[in-house]
Amino acid sequence: MNINLKNAIITQLTLQSVGNKLREEKNIYAGDLFHLTEREEEDLQPFFMSAFKKSSEYYKFTHYTQDVNFNVLYSLCKDIFEEKSDFVSFSDRVLDHLFERSNHPQIKAGEIFIALLEEIDIGLESKIKGIGIFKLENKNKFLRFKHTDIVECAIQKGYRLESTIDKGCLILNTLKEDGYCVLVHDDTLIESEYWKKSFLDVEYIKDNAYQTKNYINLLSNFSQEIIFEEKGKKIQTEFIGNCLQIFNSNETISEDLLEKELLENYDMVDEFKSYKKDYAENSNIQFSEIFDVSTLALNREKKKIKAEIKLDTHIQIKLDINKPESSEDFLEQGYDEERKMFYYKIYYNNEL
Structure with missing residues (x-):
């Protein structure tokens, strides 16, 4: 599968903060959609997508019962793709799920962007939708966050996008029999089990x-x-x-x-x-x-x-x-x- 993310459009976006459950850190929920100006989307879109441009490994959701419907994230994404849930409520439930899995002392707190994407090209006649979940754990010169009752974000001018997200995934509405195609990014191997297995619960699609x-x-x-x-x-x-x-x-x-x-x-x-x-x-x-x-x-x-x-x-x-x-x-x-x-x-x- 050849995936082209260059022209993907962010149609809905939320910004939240997740804590470490073991340290009893609090979450900050979205409350509402995070609205972007056209210039801000031009800056953020490649920042989110850069981690997946050269992805050659594709995953699919799984569950130990062999019934993928019991996979929490798969079920949540399915409701969005089938338009059975509003995006803010969906984002809150994703945050709750991530928090429940953030129960190891090495797991860092961080800001979470969740995006609904359209116009993703996978080589078909029509473009498809996708859901992106992006976690930022380390300080970034490009983005500045302020935590109150909500998470506020300012995009700094004059800084180049030299870094990328710390952890992320793209869930593509490919409508395959074995579920959606998932792209995964994890900047460190230390916590890959937490992100890939515990939060996402995915396994390789055994393709070419x-x-x-x-x-x-x-x-x-x-x-x-x-x-x-x-x-x-x-x-x-x-x-x-x-x-x-x-x-x-x-x-x-x-x-x-x-x-x-x-x-x-x-x-x-x-x-x-x-x-x-x-x-x-x-x-x-x-x-x-x-x-x-x-x-x-x-x-x-x-x-x-x-x-x-x-x-x-x-x-x-x-x-x-x-x-x-x-x-x-x-x-x-x-x-x-x-x-x-x-x-x-x-x-x-x-x-x-």
């Missing part, structure tokens, strides 16, 4: 982006833990480079394709099957036997992979992960009997 990301992570971990141990760093970097090349050059990935074009070349078919089985069980990941490559997810994961050889002589050799054949053709490894040391020999034409 999910499969692409997890297969890349699987192969990367396999190269670091198994290939490196058995064949060394040079072969390990070649392996992951060839892996990415296969993903780049094929629209569809299958287990058979990976075996024939990658694993058989390293005589690692059986080792990979065993590793994948344990990895899937330990990580609770469901791998598909065949899937289409998500370019967005692939590009995102490629940036995380570093192809370099670090030596104990304080020398580093950086390899181009997109050109694994270069290390095969122009980098040799050997052992010097006189020095009793390993060495790398590099061939080149010109220094760049």
Whole structure:
């Protein structure tokens, strides 16, 4: 799914404050809609949306009973999309739900913007609606808040939007059988369980982006833990480079394709099957036997992979992960009997 948020319009907005239940901090409810001037919306819209522009991971609401209707936030959003509730009352109930889940000493208090969005483009003939919940926990030069009976907000002129929201989600009215599509942002991994699981109660939609990301992570971990141990760093970097090349050059990935074009070349078919089985069980990941490559997810994961050889002589050799054949053709490894040391020999034409 390609989601374009550039032209999304904020049609209704509330501003509230949530406290930490464990510390017995108070909430401040909206009372009424928070009205924006045209200029203020031009400033706030990209501030809210920037955290989701490069999202490649989509979630859906879930519940331990297997009935998503028991998910509090799903039910509240459903009432809004079906126009069964007014937006201020909806925002108050979302705030109550968030407060009930804010019961850990590390969870920060903060301001909460809740927005009804329209004109979201997901590649269909007609645009769809969405609901955005945005939490700000840290001070921001761009926004100044004043807490009385309500939360007041002033947008400071002259400051660039260099930061983004601390936590947020976008619930899209996609009307799928398994519920709405949810985009999630969390600026820290420490509290991700509180935001994703306790408040939102979401799980990954196991689409092509999910499969692409997890297969890349699987192969990367396999190269670091198994290939490196058995064949060394040079072969390990070649392996992951060839892996990415296969993903780049094929629209569809299958287990058979990976075996024939990658694993058989390293005589690692059986080792990979065993590793994948344990990895899937330990990580609770469901791998598909065949899937289409998500370019967005692939590009995102490629940036995380570093192809370099670090030596104990304080020398580093950086390899181009997109050109694994270069290390095969122009980098040799050997052992010097006189020095009793390993060495790398590099061939080149010109220094760049």
